Amino acid sequence: MVANNFSVNLLNILVPNQTFFMQNDQFYSSSYNGTKAFSQHDVRTANATGFGAAADDYMERGIDLNEELIRNKPATFFMRISSDAMKGSGIYKGDVVIVDRSLKASNGRVIIATFGGEMLIRRFEKINNKVRLLADDTLSPIEVDSSCENFGVWGVVTYVIHKP
Amino acid sequence: MKEEKKFKAIVDCNSFYCSCERLFRPDLQNKPIVVLSNNDGCIISRTDEAKLLGVQMAVPYFMAKEVIEKNNVATFSSNYNLYGDMSRRVMDTLKMLVGEKNVEVYSVDEAFLDVPISHVDLFNEYALHLREVVERWTGISVSVGISTTKTLAKIANHLAKKNKAATKCIYTLMDPDEVREALKKTPVSEIWGVGRANAEKLMKWKIENAWDLRNMPEEWARKNLGGVVGTRLLKELKGIACIEMKNELVNKKMITTTRMFGKNVKELSEIKEAISTYISRAAEKLRRQYCAASVIQIFMVAKEENHSVTFSHGATISASMRLSIATSATNELIIPALQIAEKVFKPGREYKKAGVILSGIVPDDAVQSNLFTPPTENSKRFLMNTVDNLNFSMRNDIIKFASSGVKNNWKMRREFHSPKYTSRWDELRNVS
Numbered sequence: 001m002v003a004n005n006f007s008v009n010l011l012n013i014l015v016p017n018q019t020f021f022m023q024n025d026q027f028y029s030s031s032y033n034g035t036k037a038f039s040q041h042d043v044r045t046a047n048a049t050g051f052g053a054a055a056d057d058y059m060e061r062g063i064d065l066n067e068e069l070i071r072n073k074p075a076t077f078f079m080r081i082s083s084d085a086m087k088g089s090g091i092y093k094g095d096v097v098i099v100d101r102s103l104k105a106s107n108g109r110v111i112i113a114t115f116g117g118e119m120l121i122r123r124f125e126k127i128n129n130k131v132r133l134l135a136d137d138t139l140s141p142i143e144v145d146s147s148c149e150n151f152g153v154w155g156v157v158t159y160v161i162h163k164p
Numbered sequence: 165m166k167e168e169k170k171f172k173a174i175v176d177c178n179s180f181y182c183s184c185e186r187l188f189r190p191d192l193q194n195k196p197i198v199v200l201s202n203n204d205g206c207i208i209s210r211t212d213e214a215k216l217l218g219v220q221m222a223v224p225y226f227m228a229k230e231v232i233e234k235n236n237v238a239t240f241s242s243n244y245n246l247y248g249d250m251s252r253r254v255m256d257t258l259k260m261l262v263g264e265k266n267v268e269v270y271s272v273d274e275a276f277l278d279v280p281i282s283h284v285d286l287f288n289e290y291a292l293h294l295r296e297v298v299e300r301w302t303g304i305s306v307s308v309g310i311s312t313t314k315t316l317a318k319i320a321n322h323l324a325k326k327n328k329a330a331t332k333c334i335y336t337l338m339d340p341d342e343v344r345e346a347l348k349k350t351p352v353s354e355i356w357g358v359g360r361a362n363a364e365k366l367m368k369w370k371i372e373n374a375w376d377l378r379n380m381p382e383e384w385a386r387k388n389l390g391g392v393v394g395t396r397l398l399k400e401l402k403g404i405a406c407i408e409m410k411n412e413l414v415n416k417k418m419i420t421t422t423r424m425f426g427k428n429v430k431e432l433s434e435i436k437e438a439i440s441t442y443i444s445r446a447a448e449k450l451r452r453q454y455c456a457a458s459v460i461q462i463f464m465v466a467k468e469e470n471h472s473v474t475f476s477h478g479a480t481i482s483a484s485m486r487l488s489i490a491t492s493a494t495n496e497l498i499i500p501a502l503q504i505a506e507k508v509f510k511p512g513r514e515y516k517k518a519g520v521i522l523s524g525i526v527p528d529d530a531v532q533s534n535l536f537t538p539p540t541e542n543s544k545r546f547l548m549n550t551v552d553n554l555n556f557s558m559r560n561d562i563i564k565f566a567s568s569g570v571k572n573n574w575k576m577r578r579e580f581h582s583p584k585y586t587s588r589w590d591e592l593r594n595v596s
Contacts, residue, residue, distance in 0.1 A: 074253035074260070075301035077586065083596035096592065102301045112595055117191030119595045152190070154303075
């Protein structure tokens with residue numbers, strides 16, 4: 001949850017007439033209008049001169065990748081993979097990953113970590129407050145000291161775009 | 165918990181341009197960074213580490229070069245593409261957190277907020293929450309100043325930034341004694357809305373800090389500080405809010421495009437290429453807001469003739485023309501613009517900079533037609549739409565008017581330009 005120690009009550013004072021709801025580990029306010037601005041006019045109709053209007057009743061907006069792949073637009077970034085460190089998880093060199101900074105890194109998730117000035121894609125392991133960054137290939141895991149200053153979680157990987 | 169009285173906050177990004185660069189360069193964590201203005205001219209953003217080394221703001225790059233090189237300060241040309249995108253993310257996050265109508269985007273890295281809380285105890289929690297969420301989502305660290313008016317919030321923010329370790333980038337200025345102390349410590353030149361000329365004037369009258377100014381009679385301010393603006397400023401310093409939240413400016417009344425040349429330019433042909441390019445950009449902005457312009461102004465800045473070592477520009481020379489009918493078509497603007505450029509240009513001189521200003525802006529569906537000029541045909545609008553769509557989708561000005569030239573030797577220097585991490589597929593940050 002974003003709002004650590006922050007009461008939903010206070011949020012409701014800040015933004016009256018709005019409700020907040022939780023989804024996974026994330027809260028959204030009702031003012032958030034999705035991932036992409038669109039209007040009623042973006043719904044294509046048959047525009048038929050004869051019989052065709054029947055289908056118009058069932059028309060919706062077409063498939064929009066943003067809608068599925070991007071949950072929180074201001075916090076979402078794209079990055080290019082330049083190694084095969086996460087090959088076993090289906091993330092290959094040349095792929096693009098979608099990274100959400102607003103998500104919390106939890107045990108087992110693939111994250112973008114900053115370590116020693118580099119940006120790495122690794123699986124985040126946290127057992128009894130001991131953090132390790134795991135790679136899928138022969139690279140050995142990186143043990144992260146709790147006092148480690150040059151380690152940080154940059155964001156959580158939510159999707160991989162891969163060309164087969 | 166309904167409360168009439170609203171408080172004002174300002175959220176200001178810390179070393180914004182540097183923070184944007186650093187977000188994608190974890191190797192620069194805790195390292196000094198500077199960002200240079202267009203054409204790599206002056207230092208326009210610096211991190212605290214660079215400040216500690218004695219690197220000054222707004223100083224020409226060549227003057228700071230020695231310190232920069234000796235201390236290995238990471239140097240970047242301005243990447244407005246990236247900063248614009250990051251700015252939008254910060255503003256969107258704020259709008260989501262406190263509601264769109266409570267946010268006034270004031271500049272690329274600052275926003276005023278209406279704070280609808282009455283409990284002073286909650287301010288700190290509120291500010292902390294904003295700070296944490298903005299930094300976590302966008303990677304940009306911000307400072308928050310809260311007070312009763314915009315002007316005082318600005319001063320609070322200044323105090324927050326002055327001593328980051330103690331304030332944790334948050335400062336609430338509410339207690340009357342505290343306000344008095346803060347105002348006494350604020351020189352008039354640092355008050356929001358006091359320009360350099362007014363600051364000098366005030367200093368002459370021995371009004372040295374914000375507290376002195378606050379205690380002047382309002383009638384005096386009306387006479388000496390620009391009428392209503394002056395009385396408003398005094399009231400704001402007294403804690404009476406009178407500069408209200410503004411809606412975002414949707415349509416600009418004037419569109420300016422100007423750049424320094426990468427090197428001094430002597431040839432008219434090169435100046436004309438530059439003017440065509442600037443007109444194309446300005447016309448694009450004009451069409452983006454569905455407007456047309458009727459006045460074109462061209463200006464050039466020549467190199468100081470008897471130049472010494474001083475870092476000063478020569479005089480600005482300019483000329484303008486009123487068109488018989490407002491237009492937004494690039495070709496209709498280029499022709500008169502080049503005619504003006506020929507008039508302004510004096511052979512034998514070297515130019516450092518040129519620019520175009522479009523004004524007399526009207527909505528393009530309300531263009532006043534003139535009895536003697538045929539109205540712009542629809543075909544022209546169709547042409548410009550096509551050009552805009554091509555350039556928008558293919559980028560890099562893939563299609564442009566020939567008068568803009570191809571070699572563009574005059575283009576500005578951007579030696580230390582970072583990738584457009586957030587807007588180009590082929591410039592994404594690599595992770596290994």
